[in-house]
Amino acid sequence: MNDFTKFIKSNQEQAVASWVNYLNQVRIDQLLSSFKEQDENLLNALSSVDDAVKRINLEVVTSNRGGQHGMHGFIAELAEVGIGNARKHILGQDPVYQWVNDNGPVDLVRGSVDIQQKFVASGGRFSLGAITEHLEKYPDYVKNGGKYQIPRDHFEVVKRLYSMPPEESGKFLSRSGDGPSFTDWRRIDAFFRQGSIDLESLEPSTLEYRQVQRGVYESTMADEENSLRSIDRSLRDNAYQESLPTLGEGASATLTAAAVEGGTAFVLAVVAKKRQGTQFREFTQQDWIDIAGQTGVSFGKGGIRGSSIYALTNFTATSAAVASSIVTASFGIAEQANKLRRGEIDELEFIENAELLSLEAAVSALSSFVGQAVIPVPVLGAVIGNTVGAIMYRTVASSLSTREAELVERYLDEQRVLDEQLAAEHQELIQKLDEGMSDYLGLLERAFSPDVQIALLGSAELARRLGVPADEILDSEEKIHAYFLD
Incomplete structure (x- = not known):
């Protein structure tokens, strides 16, 4: 989805949210x-x-x-x-x-x-x-x-x-x-x-x-x-009682949101086809099937958006702009979850994409909220606020993207070098540990041998390896007699 399409859909989503908020405010x-x-x-x-x-x-x-x-x-x-x-x-x-x-x-x-x-x-x-x-x-x-x-x-x-x-x-x-x-x-x-x-x-x-x-x-x-x-x-x-939300008003919000989102998707799908070089009169049956499919999916999403915003704004302490952003982020994260299950992205990409979607939704919500407060005209203030906020966000994001990419690339290079170095050191330590363990097991085997002479020599060697002073090690008959008889 290109930036223009995102921009249009974001405005449409916040417009629906502002309209639902207007219905609530009227009551x-x-x-x-x-x-x-x-x-x-x-x-x-x-x-x-x-x-x-x-x-x-x-x-x-x-x-x-x-x-x-x-x-x-x-x-x-x-x-x-x-x-x-x-x-x-x-x-x-x-x-x-x-x-x-x-x-x-x-x-x-x-x-x-x-x-x-x-x-x-x-x-x-x-x-x-x-x-x-x-x-x-x-x-x-x-x-x-x-x-x-x-x-x-x-x-x-x-x-x-x-x-x-x-x-x-x-x-x-x-x-x-x-x-x-x-x-x-x-x-x-x-x-x-x-x-x-x-x-x-x-x-x-x-x-x-x-x-x-x-x-x-x-x-x-x-x-x-x-x-x-x-x-x-x-x-x-x-x-x-008359001011409470009603099933009829909720149904109206649902249908209106579905119609708006479906209509927006239809227009964007037609525009996308025309940008590919296909004239309107040249649309094939498959083109119309594609357009209808996108429109139907968006119609369903719009219905969910309308009913969700109406419910969140009336039964929880959630503003319309935030409610719309929650729904938008939920749709986006669900799509990323499907990609993760299909193996199209890994876990790290899933987390990064989900964070980015949440950030964009938060920027949209804040911009719409501020716009509606500054321009207290239903729908218009939210759309203008979202437009300004989206442009500012994308401008700042694009201006920082080059530097951020360089920093990330340099960081990744440093991590790769460090990883190779640590891997070599780790392998060397493992090898030394294996050698030391082999010697230690050999000493233990000799120290506890059934053969008394071998066991005596093995015990003495084990004591020396463990740092026992040489004069305290019983490695000769004289030392043994002196230790037990004197």
Whole structure:
């Protein structure tokens, strides 16, 4: 593979890595943006509840507005506005409730809908009696699109009894005072039989009747704040789950990388054929088979590269540039391993080639990383960085190659001379060792001979060879007699 082909493939590989990194970064940016927006949403939601509590304390409780029996109605209005807007804020939506506060026919406005709130427990009519009084005073209220809002628990009872047929009402409703009674059903039935209003004109409040009483509303609003925080955590969890890598995105990265690498290989294969002097129209069937083979292999490598980079960047602490270089080095080393198994290179060449491949991959990774940091444009920065880094690396490598080759050649010559010299000395030492060992074995044989006379002479000779002083060696009868008898 020539330098130009290496250069193109290196840029293509880092471009794929940069693109995968861009996909990952988009998800991360979206997650951080979602968290930032949610911070503001939660703040606005809690502020809406806090403002409602402050207004209730100041404008209703402190001023005793509505008196002992009517205060809870004004508490309910402000609580509905605060909670209703808070539940919009937590979802990132605009507030919809406004408190009218003019003692007129409308208590609240939700968007373009007028709302009259009735929180009345007296009379046992689930706030419907208060609606009747309001309709008598403002007969066109419903016709003009207005709605009545009653406590949520009141609405549930009204809706249930409204839908109950007469034949069931006397059979299933309580007559002991536990739960809705038959009398309640009759009152609700009579209310709707008047025909001035239907169930569609009623709606439940966010709160129940008991939750807006003077001694209870603060805990009600505190519970709502806890509920808002719970919703906030759920929304953040959803945003985090949506930001996680997906099988679909991984498949897209795999296919895109395969297509890019396969396309690059196709172009390079065609260019290589043309450089050999073959015109495009002269390509033979074998030429196209060769091109298709190279394209197919690169398509497979590209798929492996895309999936590997996606996995490494999402499930390990590895940057895209480094991940691509790891894959590139792995492919190269695997190819060198095949050559080693086929006997095309020896172990030393395998190690040297693997080191060189790893070095080039590291230079590519570092250059792409720096380029992307300096030029924060997806893909473009990585390609430019890799281009500059590759050119600098090859320039430095070529400028040093001549001197390095001379140094290596001189070193090899010195090693050859030294090897020959050491080999000669080694052979000489081996020969001397063999001669000495032969003499030593001969002495041992004589020293331990069954013949006493031979053994005596052999022992004496062995002692002299081992450096025993001559006067201490028993090599004569006189010395033996003197040693044992004197």
